[in-house]
Amino acid sequence: MTTHISADLSQAIRAHAEQTLETIGSLYRQLHQHPELPFQEHQTSAHLADALEAVARDTPGMEVTRGVGGTGVVALIRNGEGPTVMLRGDMDALPIKEDTGVEFASTDTADTDGGSVPLMHACGHDLHSSCIVGAATVMAAMRDQWQGTLMLICQPAEEIFGGAKAMLEDGLYRRFARPDIVLGQHNMPALAGNVGHIAGRAMAAASNLAITIHGAGGHGSMPAHTIDPVVIAAHVVTRLQTIVSREVPPEETAVVTVGRLHAGTQANIIPHHAELDINIRSFDNDLHRQLIEAIERIVRAECDAGRCPCPPDIRVINDTIALYNDTGLVERLRRAHGEHFGQDALYDMHRLNGSEDFPLFGDAKAGGFGGDDIPCAYWFIGATPAERWAATPGITVADKMRHLEMPHSPHYFPGNPVTLRTGIEALVSGAVACLD
Template sequence: HGLAAYLRNGPGPTILLRADMDALPVQETTGLPYASRVRMRDQDGAEKSVMHACGHDMHVTALLAAADTLARARRAWSGTLVLVFQPAEERATGARDMVDDGLYEKVPVPDVAIGAHVTPYRAGVIGTRRGVAASAADSFLLTLHGRSAHASAPHASIDPIVASASLILRLQTIISREVAPSSFAVLTIGAIHAGDRENIIPASSTLKINIRSQDSETRDKVLGSMKRIVEAEARAAGGELECVLTPTTSFPLLVNDERVTAAIEETFCQLFPPGNSGYNKHMPCMSMSEDFGILASSIGIPSCFFLYGGTDPEVWDQMEKEGRTGEIPGNHSGGFKLDVERTLKTAVDGYVGAALTFLVARENDELVKGKM
């Protein structure tokens, strides 16, 4: 379930601030005294460890602190503040479910939506980007139905494991041989399951496929090539292998509105020091994906999504000196941990500053009155 609240504070624009809340089926390995020890059952009934491996606990804390700050400072601004605590971002369903469940019948319809995400960058770093800010993502469950047989009689089988192995290798050639080097695309096989015993060729196998892209042409190309290769593998097995491709999740491109982001840039330039340890208005487009944009696109309003770092500056600086920042545990890693106080300060300042850009600065009125 999601949670939404609002604070009316006189005339003015309505600004939505959003934080996502869900965790991940990852065992925490940070060694922190407050490390998660929670276990839950997944959709398939398997019990797994869970943790906030994507930092959504920080998101919730930061939004609560930002809300408290804005409530205490309400003499300094005028308008309406909407707070959205969203579930199920990791499954790309939370934003859509809240909208479909009547979110904007329960809270005032916003003029601008603002979201944020923590990353393994150095704590104190914060950044924005105009235009495309995060990749589209499409996930699939591919089931290969073959024919089971004894391991000593492979000729009597239609082996889904061999077919899966062939598919995994062939699918990787889409990125390396079909997508232009200048275009961004990633295809990952995140899971494969088949069989239970070494002396039984199983009747079926499953693969979980995730595709990322940053423009519609590349997305269509990769999806089309994937389907072509899957169909070709079925034919290569003599026509008796059945391949069933089922979509599971789909994230749209996340696009930051140019003018709203430009207005927030002005605020952030005053709030944060510029440079590699502070504010960067040209942050790279995220290869990760986000469903935040649906909260805005579903009602035709502009939005902006900013990023902020969470890694202990001393750790980051040492790893950077050694050329090893790529080894810092990041989002979706069991070792993902944050410098809580410094990260929280940057996140709260970002939320509050972005909101006040429109709740205080009268020169930005035209941005929130449907004149985009």
Template sequence: MNSPETATHRSAERVLADLGELRPELHRTYRTLHAAPELSMREYETARLIESHLDRLGIPTFRCATTGVVGVIENGPGPVVAFRADIDGLPVAERTGLEYASTVSGTLPDGTETAVMHACGHDTHTAALLTSATLLAGTRDVWAGTVVLVFQPGEETAAGAAGMITDGLWESAPRPEVLLGQHVTPGSAGSVRYRTGVSASISDSWQVTMFGRGAHGSQPHTAIDPIVQVAHTITRIQSITAREVDPLDSAVVTVGRMSGGTKENVIPDSAMFTVNVRTLDEAQRSGVLTALRRVIDAEAAASGAPEPLITELSTFPALVNDEVVTERAMGALRRFRESCDVEPGRLLMGSEDFGLLGDSIDVPYCYWFIGGDDPAKRARAEADGTASTEFPSNHSPLFAPVLEPTLSRMVEAAVVGMLTFLRTG
């Protein structure tokens, strides 16, 4: 009798047999998505593209959280496995020079017009899962069970997973026994990195508005300058990680935006900045956020200014991979593609709302990372010690994964991951 591992391996070979034939379509889908990114929770055309693709395959779909799309492949008795791909872009002006580079724009919630780019690779996630759906739908004799395809909006703002849960995702879709997902990242194209336990950080983002008293630039003594407050605050909060966090722990405090005033000789009556905090556990999170609020309030008090206004923009939970699920999925992928580099990786200070989908129904999950850099160039850069500066990171206007083997490996990983927990053989 075949072992479960052997059955998964043979089933994966059969399901993926047509990947080479589908590769041109995979690339076309990716380019189409890359050229037309949409901002978080406004992925209207992207959702329609996904629905059209799944409809051609005869896969029933339903909407969730307005622009989220869920497809369900029911294929007889067996386990239920869910796989998530995020679909939103970022307010970034693309500078990759690609022939299919984005030139579109969008409107932020505050009404600001902005360029939009798939600067985090969500287009690769979506294209790979659509191709995986094509392969699974065409080989129903190879596996049994139910696959739930979750195309999630709004990952970049942490609104998407929470929105789908609130909108009844797990009341409308079959409840999965395991949840899987993946993300493209800097690294040799096609290489796979994963961790068990905490795999991505907690993230909190605030908008901080500091107030003062406006005046003419020639009469600063009549003003309370909020720009000076913001400048001192931004400088001071960097000391939180340097002087209040144990050097053996990890925390990040980043100011990503600041604005204030309208003219060089006008002292405004308010100024603002946004701050992002990354921590790895709830105790550390509480300590850093408490220190951050203390510094903000103290700088305002030092200026004799009114109390600042702190608005929470987003909160991401820690992503905690289940050990058993992760070892099974990654072990299966390693056996399937022995030439593929599948290894435990470093803890990432990036954040994900993926875990909410599983945590909300107490379902174990695994989330892994696939490299997207040219392998030969990456190897040379790592040998020279220049990899961190030569290859753009996610959210860079230059971020552009090489199509292959990145996309094919993502399809393979998704298919093998799902077959690991479905009924095969």
């Protein structure tokens, strides 16, 4: 059954969201000021679990579990017979120095293998997880308005495509519940208070590959006595450009980017090896596998042509599948969000070449949980204050967004109160629309 978001129900959602905004705003500022890297979200997850446990103390049928998949947090609100709906938010940060100028900007750092790095919530995951707590608070206060089980996820390590896999491998669906529907959202530099939807292929599959080409180094004055991995790497980089131009059908979209090429220490030394890091994106999982196969074929062929003493090392650092938003579910959510926020607050989101590990929660094979796939939908909440939006050139949402800071920018800040409230209410209205 699909619940209609009546005027009375919408008013109740707004009222309960308003009551929790001060508490959730304080939680958000705490998380924003002290970001943590993927799988290091120890304090972040503790703050989120504490906040959810505070809700659970006054909510019969609610339980909270820490340490799922490392630092993940799972909360269940069991409220009678009915479907199980999962709401997912992520919580990891990025190695970026914040330059937003907000009072509670991060000045934290972390030690990594490459040395100390600055930390920032430049993608708004602090906002997402705060909205999860806000949604839990509102849904707990409105238990007489819905039936079923609400499953709330604070997920680690989205930025490295590791958290969803870690939670699923830790028995997320076996230990807690297997959802009937999985819902998620992300902030974008659209108008704050607006909600964007896209059905079907919405976000790209992505893979990051690390490649080592083995040569035989020596003196730069005697190249005939060496096997130069720099020259071989240069041919690889050039040849890789033909994959998209000559192997991908024109109607498809794909990206193959060599983001890092490192070899040698000084001009008169031919090094023993060259290293490449390659990023791949596409919107079709079968095509994506073909891209990886093409890269492996080209790298090996160039190494053979260059007389490498041994085959190249090719390793997938991390990857995720394309996000496919269930068409029927998107229409249900679009209707619910339209009933709650008003049709004027909705916009059509364009397809994004960015990537997420969110779709692993719905794809039975890729997620490793077996059985049928689970319908998923992922929408977008605007994060640009009205005054800034009005002053931004462009007519369409896509036009204006080209002139605004995007996630992963040191200047990007989505945490205004309108976006926080919208994120909470979008999760609640979406969940209620999918529960009995």
